[in-house]
Amino acid sequence: MEKHTLGNKDRYEILYNAVLESLKNEDQDRTRELIQDSHMADIAKIFEELDHEYKDLLFLFLDDEHAAYVLAELSSEEFFEYYSPLSIERKVSILDYIADDDIADILGEAPEELKNRLIKLLDEEEAAELTELMGYDEETAGGIMTKEFLSLEANMTVLRALDYLREFAPDAESVYYLYVIDNDGKLVGIVSLRQIIVASPMQKIGEIMNEKVIYARADTDQEEVANMVRDYDFLILPVVDSEDVLIGIITVDDVMDIIEEEATEDILKFAGTSEYDFEDYDDKVFSSVFYSVKSRLPWLIITIFGGILSSFVVSKFQNVLTLDTAIAFFMPLLAGMGGNVGTQSSTLTVRTLALKDLRGKDVGRLILQEMLVGLTVGIICSLIIAVVSILVNGQMILSIIVAIAMFANISTAAIIGTLVPLIFKKVGVDPAVASAPFITTTVDITGLFIYFSLALMLISRIS
Amino acid sequence: MEKHTLGNKDRYEILYNAVLESLKNEDQDRTRELIQDSHMADIAKIFEELDHEYKDLLFLFLDDEHAAYVLAELSSEEFFEYYSPLSIERKVSILDYIADDDIADILGEAPEELKNRLIKLLDEEEAAELTELMGYDEETAGGIMTKEFLSLEANMTVLRALDYLREFAPDAESVYYLYVIDNDGKLVGIVSLRQIIVASPMQKIGEIMNEKVIYARADTDQEEVANMVRDYDFLILPVVDSEDVLIGIITVDDVMDIIEEEATEDILKFAGTSEYDFEDYDDKVFSSVFYSVKSRLPWLIITIFGGILSSFVVSKFQNVLTLDTAIAFFMPLLAGMGGNVGTQSSTLTVRTLALKDLRGKDVGRLILQEMLVGLTVGIICSLIIAVVSILVNGQMILSIIVAIAMFANISTAAIIGTLVPLIFKKVGVDPAVASAPFITTTVDITGLFIYFSLALMLISRIS
Numbered sequence: 001m002e003k004h005t006l007g008n009k010d011r012y013e014i015l016y017n018a019v020l021e022s023l024k025n026e027d028q029d030r031t032r033e034l035i036q037d038s039h040m041a042d043i044a045k046i047f048e049e050l051d052h053e054y055k056d057l058l059f060l061f062l063d064d065e066h067a068a069y070v071l072a073e074l075s076s077e078e079f080f081e082y083y084s085p086l087s088i089e090r091k092v093s094i095l096d097y098i099a100d101d102d103i104a105d106i107l108g109e110a111p112e113e114l115k116n117r118l119i120k121l122l123d124e125e126e127a128a129e130l131t132e133l134m135g136y137d138e139e140t141a142g143g144i145m146t147k148e149f150l151s152l153e154a155n156m157t158v159l160r161a162l163d164y165l166r167e168f169a170p171d172a173e174s175v176y177y178l179y180v181i182d183n184d185g186k187l188v189g190i191v192s193l194r195q196i197i198v199a200s201p202m203q204k205i206g207e208i209m210n211e212k213v214i215y216a217r218a219d220t221d222q223e224e225v226a227n228m229v230r231d232y233d234f235l236i237l238p239v240v241d242s243e244d245v246l247i248g249i250i251t252v253d254d255v256m257d258i259i260e261e262e263a264t265e266d267i268l269k270f271a272g273t274s275e276y277d278f279e280d281y282d283d284k285v286f287s288s289v290f291y292s293v294k295s296r297l298p299w300l301i302i303t304i305f306g307g308i309l310s311s312f313v314v315s316k317f318q319n320v321l322t323l324d325t326a327i328a329f330f331m332p333l334l335a336g337m338g339g340n341v342g343t344q345s346s347t348l349t350v351r352t353l354a355l356k357d358l359r360g361k362d363v364g365r366l367i368l369q370e371m372l373v374g375l376t377v378g379i380i381c382s383l384i385i386a387v388v389s390i391l392v393n394g395q396m397i398l399s400i401i402v403a404i405a406m407f408a409n410i411s412t413a414a415i416i417g418t419l420v421p422l423i424f425k426k427v428g429v430d431p432a433v434a435s436a437p438f439i440t441t442t443v444d445i446t447g448l449f450i451y452f453s454l455a456l457m458l459i460s461r462i463s
Numbered sequence: 464m465e466k467h468t469l470g471n472k473d474r475y476e477i478l479y480n481a482v483l484e485s486l487k488n489e490d491q492d493r494t495r496e497l498i499q500d501s502h503m504a505d506i507a508k509i510f511e512e513l514d515h516e517y518k519d520l521l522f523l524f525l526d527d528e529h530a531a532y533v534l535a536e537l538s539s540e541e542f543f544e545y546y547s548p549l550s551i552e553r554k555v556s557i558l559d560y561i562a563d564d565d566i567a568d569i570l571g572e573a574p575e576e577l578k579n580r581l582i583k584l585l586d587e588e589e590a591a592e593l594t595e596l597m598g599y600d601e602e603t604a605g606g607i608m609t610k611e612f613l614s615l616e617a618n619m620t621v622l623r624a625l626d627y628l629r630e631f632a633p634d635a636e637s638v639y640y641l642y643v644i645d646n647d648g649k650l651v652g653i654v655s656l657r658q659i660i661v662a663s664p665m666q667k668i669g670e671i672m673n674e675k676v677i678y679a680r681a682d683t684d685q686e687e688v689a690n691m692v693r694d695y696d697f698l699i700l701p702v703v704d705s706e707d708v709l710i711g712i713i714t715v716d717d718v719m720d721i722i723e724e725e726a727t728e729d730i731l732k733f734a735g736t737s738e739y740d741f742e743d744y745d746d747k748v749f750s751s752v753f754y755s756v757k758s759r760l761p762w763l764i765i766t767i768f769g770g771i772l773s774s775f776v777v778s779k780f781q782n783v784l785t786l787d788t789a790i791a792f793f794m795p796l797l798a799g800m801g802g803n804v805g806t807q808s809s810t811l812t813v814r815t816l817a818l819k820d821l822r823g824k825d826v827g828r829l830i831l832q833e834m835l836v837g838l839t840v841g842i843i844c845s846l847i848i849a850v851v852s853i854l855v856n857g858q859m860i861l862s863i864i865v866a867i868a869m870f871a872n873i874s875t876a877a878i879i880g881t882l883v884p885l886i887f888k889k890v891g892v893d894p895a896v897a898s899a900p901f902i903t904t905t906v907d908i909t910g911l912f913i914y915f916s917l918a919l920m921l922i923s924r925i926s
Contacts, residue, residue, distance in 0.1 A: 009687065039675055041695040049822065166661050176639040193656055198629050212502055224472065232504040233716035235698060252715050253696035256722060260693065263726030267814055289835045296807050300840060303803050304847055307796025314792045321791055325784040328791040329777045332907050333770025335795055340766050340900045344759050351730055359512065372752045377763060384767055436899055437803045444795050
């Protein structure tokens with residue numbers, strides 16, 4: 001092993017540059033050597049980051065196992081770009097190295113013809129399993145599970161179990177926990193490889209197994225699956241069908257991707273770009289511009305109509321504006337503050353809803369708390385703006401109007417920002433839709449109405 | 464095992480209600496039975512969600528192992544609330560069940576006195592390990608690793624390794640992968656339990672191990688650790704010191720929490736509530752209101768001063784406003800659209816930066832793409848607003864001004880939203896700081912300037 005003198009990032013950078021260099025120099029021996037000496041995940045990452053011409057070149061140097069690792073990470077389109085030209089023998093051999101859940105993902109998006117051609121390369125049993133996997137919704141437990149797992153029977157002895165594992169283990173994705181089934185294939189327990197090793201050889205698996213198994217059903221949503229794995233610190237989670245028959249397992253590495261995915265989805269929803277698929281961000285510039293525009297426009301169009309509503313509100317108060325055009329100066333300030341406080345409250349509420357199940361009393365607590373925060377922040381900010389405004393422009397009445405409006409805006413924004421996601425959740429709408437654009441627009445309209453009503457009351461009385 | 468007829472959420476709800484019921488009825492046998500029959504993670508979650516009085520009651524029923532599981536999840540303050548009143552014997556016994564990295568986390572926030580008292584309960588070796596763990600920054604590999612792991616020596620035979628595991632495995636947090644060290648304790652390889660089981664008994668560990676080990680250093684940032692575990696699909700990651708000596712391991716379950724944490728941190732930063740600590744959200748209402756206000760105010764105060772700047776910009780154009788107060792009607796619309804597009808672009812850029820290392824060409828791609836998106840969205844939205852505005856208010860010139868300003872605003876917003884995080888990253892500032900409030904404020908000021916300049920040019924010429 002090389003000397004450990006570098007952090008992982010530096011190590012990777014050096015490797016990336018070395019591979020790029022060897023490809024540029026057409027130094028075949030060096031390229032082969034670098035590939036053989038590196039972790040497959042590094043090669044896959046390098047492949048992903050290289051320019052197209054070097055990608056093609058690097059792919060030529062990959063042995064079947066490396067090629068499988070690299071291909072498994074690609075989008076369906078790119079997969080077939082590299083896979084289709086290969087010889088039948090190589091195709092079969094590479095396919096052997098790719099996990100069935102990864103193949104199912106790739107085929108999920110592929111044209112029917114390519115799909116059928118690839119399935120023909122598999123033996124009958126594998127083909128049947130793959131077809132089963134593709135039958136599940138991609139975002140459920142069935143869609144992310146693998147069928148490559150070993151299970152033990154409850155009436156096996158430890159000795160036989162170990163022999164069985166010695167024979168079949170190298171093929172299974174994970175043998176660290178083993179599920180135990182009865183004669184009907186129903187899940188009845190779980191046993192760790194550790195428990196098997198420390199048990200005495202003639203004990204029955206049924207005696208040493210743990211009967212408290214937590215499992216997902218094939219149609220359990222992937223977000224719930226991720227929460228289960230996280231909450232229970234599982235490395236794998238079994239999946240059963242409606243008859244309790246064990247049909248697959250989900251491994252923690254797939255779950256990590258889901259956690260990251262769901263968090264990204266939430267973040268992007270907040271920013272009002274619906275269901276953005278990050279993978280699509282990589283392909284050609286124009287198609288991704290098209291995709292990006294499509295995913296952003298809906299919220300922007302809602303914002304336009306919200307904005308038109310705002311302009312109606314303002315137009316109703318045109319006479320106030322005519323009395324003192326200086327009122328317009330503070331519109332951006334008030335809208336900005338309301339929008340920000342509303343976004344803060346809604347983000348916090350949405351995130352709280354995503355991370356924990358709130359019970360009745362918690363909901364009350366949350367609302368009370370956000371109201372208090374809104375009042376406190378409102379008081380502080382309105383005092384700041386009152387002082388600054390009087391010092392800078394000297395207009396006493398206008399400054400007081402702005403300060404009161406600020407206070408009212410911030411308090412309502414905090415309440416709206418908290419209530420809207422809670423109500424959405426209650427009526428079964430995804431609370432993350434109560435995103436920045438939605439809250440900002442709502443708060444904008446309320447805020448303008450408050451500000452101009454106040455101005456109307458105070459200014460027209462004084463004038 | 465019970466019949467599997469329920470999803471996990473329903474199963475949990477039923478259990479929660481049953482436990483609450485048994486506590487309310489003071490049905491001790493039922494409570495004990497429920498605890499014994501349940502997964503420890505469920506009991507820990509129920510404990511977390513119960514009201515204070517039932518919490519205290521439930522804690523009385525927990526055996527040492529369950530109590531340890533529950534306590535390990537608590538904040539430092541709550542931990543000592545339940546732990547301090549216990550007898551010395553129970554304290555020692557419970558402590559035995561808690562992983563050292565969890566103890567280190569709890570003690571990290573505890574007062575010196577409680578810390579010392581707890582460390583005295585440990586034997587010498589454990590105390591030394593714990594003190595070492597507490598010495599690392601909480602957000603580095605050293606701060607999240609555990610010292611409870613087994614390693615094998617390269618010159619052990621497989622037979623001896625299995626014996627060794629049989630004897631010591633039940634204590635270690637994970638024995639599914641084992642790191643191999645040389646005589647100086649330096650990390651030289653990795654071997655999976657699977658490889659050991661399938662090897663022939665007299666082979667040396669050094670012969671069957673894999674020499675390509677990817678590892679973290681004690682001071683590697685936790686976010687990089689999480690990325691490594693995710694990218695390489697590791698279940699555990701070894702941690703070495705500056706001498707390459709193996710000093711700990713990080714397990715995937717701790718990493719999942721970090722991924723969730725970092726994503727939440729990013730989401731909240733976007734919303735402009737800096738470094739919000741979700742744990743603190745649970746305690747008393749007033750202290751959490753205080754904490755919340757403190758974490759939100761900085762961005763709001765920046766927004767105030769941004770808003771004051773905006774009001775200066777508008778005030779410079781007061782004469783235009785006096786010419787036609789209707790100009791004010793569209794200020795919220797334009798500000799809202801600019802803000803939303805800016806937030807979309809900055810969110811996408813920040814998220815892209817978080818998920819992948821962008822190289823020079825990728826940065827160029829991203830900027831080009833966002834510019835094109837900005838132009839496209841700008842054209843579409845300005846056409847919509849032109850048509851609507853002409854239809855609704857019939858003011859041709861104003862409608863044209865608004866449409867042009869809309870186009871200019873959206874395009875600049877997209878560019879600002881993309882460039883600011885990239886520049887922040889370049890100069891070493893966390894790009895997630897380029898959050899909604901910051902971008903909104905910047906885009907607001909630019910947008911108002913564009914709008915009023917246009918209005919000045921067109922309206923005053925016509926008048």
